[in-house]
Amino acid sequence: MNIALILERAAAAAPDRIGLVCQERSWRYGDLLDAARGAFELIQESEAEAVAILDDCSEASVFALFGAALAGVPYCPLDSTLADEVLGAELQRLAPAIVIGDEERATRIAGTQGHMIFSREDFSLKAQETVPDDNAREYDPGGGVAIEIFTRDTRDSPRAEIFRHSQLLDQLAKAASAPRSERSDVILLAVPPHNIVGILALLFAVQECRKAVLLPYIAAEAWFTLVESQRVSQALVVPALLACIVEDMEAGVGRDLTTLRAIACAGAEMPLEVMRRALELFPEADFTSAWGPEGVADTITVLAHERPQHALADVAAILGAQVPPARSIDF
Known part of the structure; x- marks a missing residue:
């Protein structure tokens, strides 16, 4: 199973219900699923092996979370308050990735690492405009990595905490009870x-x-x-x-x-x-x-x-x- 399944179920049950609000804009659950599928198409076409967020929370991070889940690649939100050299090392670990957020900074610190870099606005727009091909979607079976978050470490190499689809779904099931x-x-x-x-x-x-x-x-x-x-x-x-x-x-x-x-x-x-x-x-x-x-x-x-x-x-x-x-x- 895959965490994207919960969005599909929500969109099927309540497609017209408002699911997300950010900076005076809102998205219904049906809209969120369409954007996630659009994000999936972008990830598939890029052949990225991860999706990194170098930004604040926004609709782009939500589209990316579920789009990465559909594509079966890790969603990797970064701590943008860290120094450039630290973020550069973390992005190197993820290459090649789609990087979303501060386009100028990402290009400056990791522009030679083989990433595809989007601003928040560009990624959000492209995800919502892209028409998905449903036949091309392949779900991660559930044991794969859903989220990878780097933690502060005194060592030179970044250390990541891993959250698998199956672990997250198990947590959500327990909370629902x-x-x-x-x-x-x-x-x-x-x-x-x-x-x-x-x-x-x-x-x-x-x-x-x-x-x-x-x-x-x-x-x-x-x-x-x-x-x-x-x-x-x-x-x-x-x-x-x-x-x-x-x-x-x-x-x-x-x-x-x-x-x-x-x-x-x-x-x-x-x-x-x-x-x-x-x-x-x-x-x-x-x-x-x-x-x-x-x-x-x-x-x-x-x-x-x-x-x-x-x-x-x-x-x-x-x-x-x-x-x-x-x-x-x-x-």
């Missing part, structure tokens, strides 16, 4: 593309035919606007953004954020004091810190408003993963 609220969910993802928790959350949203809203950059004001305008129920943020949100809330930002019932932090350790202050500022939302040296399942701390069972269900919905026994702290 968790009890959940009957409310309709909209999830706001404000994490970089190389954050595996964000990828799992996106996959889970697609599996459940929910709306996923992307915030490509860290900006508290834009986050508030999206929560309010999209009626967001669950949000995934990086710790730096949560700290900015808390600061603005304490300064008296006046917004209607009553739809929020769960916020999760991922990507780095979040000080408990910041989460405690956030819990006080958002009296209707539960907070989760999902971080640890061994991955998302290593450290999960839930701060719940006297409803830990509902909080754990929301954690599963945000993280797109089975939730291990959690440490709950009630205030």
